[in-house]
Amino acid sequence: MALDVIGSGFGRTGTRSLKDALEILGFGPCHHMEECFANPPQVAHWTRVAAGEPVDWETVFAGYRAQVDWPGSHVWRELAAAYPQAKVIHSHRPEDLWWDSFSGTIGTLIDRYQGLPVPPHVRAMLDAGRALVAEQTFGGRHTDKDAAIAAYRRRRDEVVAALPPGRVLVFDVTEGWGPLCAFLGVPVPDQPFPRRNSKTEFWEVLGGQPPG
Numbered sequence: 001m002a003l004d005v006i007g008s009g010f011g012r013t014g015t016r017s018l019k020d021a022l023e024i025l026g027f028g029p030c031h032h033m034e035e036c037f038a039n040p041p042q043v044a045h046w047t048r049v050a051a052g053e054p055v056d057w058e059t060v061f062a063g064y065r066a067q068v069d070w071p072g073s074h075v076w077r078e079l080a081a082a083y084p085q086a087k088v089i090h091s092h093r094p095e096d097l098w099w100d101s102f103s104g105t106i107g108t109l110i111d112r113y114q115g116l117p118v119p120p121h122v123r124a125m126l127d128a129g130r131a132l133v134a135e136q137t138f139g140g141r142h143t144d145k146d147a148a149i150a151a152y153r154r155r156r157d158e159v160v161a162a163l164p165p166g167r168v169l170v171f172d173v174t175e176g177w178g179p180l181c182a183f184l185g186v187p188v189p190d191q192p193f194p195r196r197n198s199k200t201e202f203w204e205v206l207g208g209q210p211p212g
Helices: 015-024 033-038 041-050 072-082 095-103 106-115 120-137 145-162 177-184 199-205
Strands: 005-007 087-091 168-171
Touching (some): 015 087, 033 041, 033 120, 041 120, 072 120, 072 145, 087 177, 095 106, 095 145, 106 120, 145 168
Parallel strands (some): 005 087, 087 168
C-alpha cells in the first residue's frame, strides 16, 4: 500500500479532524502522531528520522494510505518525492489562532513532557518529536511567537512553491467537505465534517496536562 495523501501542515491545524475526514472518505488508515503513541514499533523509525538517519518509507508507512500531522509532515518533501502520485494537503488556520492552540498544547508539551507519567515508548517518541519540532522546525525558538509564526508561514510558502497547483490543496478544516472532496475527486459524504482534538482532548491522550 502506498500513500495517496500527504499532509504537510503543522500540528494544531486541524490535523486530527483531517485524519478522521480522510478515513471517512476511504483514505485510511491515516498516520498521525497518535499512531506513534498507539504503536510502539513506529517510534524507532522517527527516532532515526530525528537523528538524520535514513529510513525506508514503505516500512514506516506500511498499511497506511494517508499521513497528516507531525512527525510525518516534517518530511513532506521526502514523501512527495517517494510517492509522486500522492496529493498533498497543507492544513492551515489563521496564524494567531494556530499560535494560541500550539502554544497551549504542543509548545507546552515540548517543555514539560518529562513530568508526564507515560510509557517508555511514548517518552521516546516525545524525545524525537522535540528534536523534529522544537529544534529542527523552530530552531529552538518554539516559545517565541514571532519566530514560530514565521516558521509556520514559511512552511506554507515552501509547499506551495515546491509543488504544482494541481497537486497541493491549502486547506482550512472550517471549509468542510467541499474543497477536500473536490481535490481528492470523491463524493461529499452524508455526514458532518469531523471536529476533533480540542485542547482538552489533546491532554487526555497524554493522561493529563503536566504541572507548569
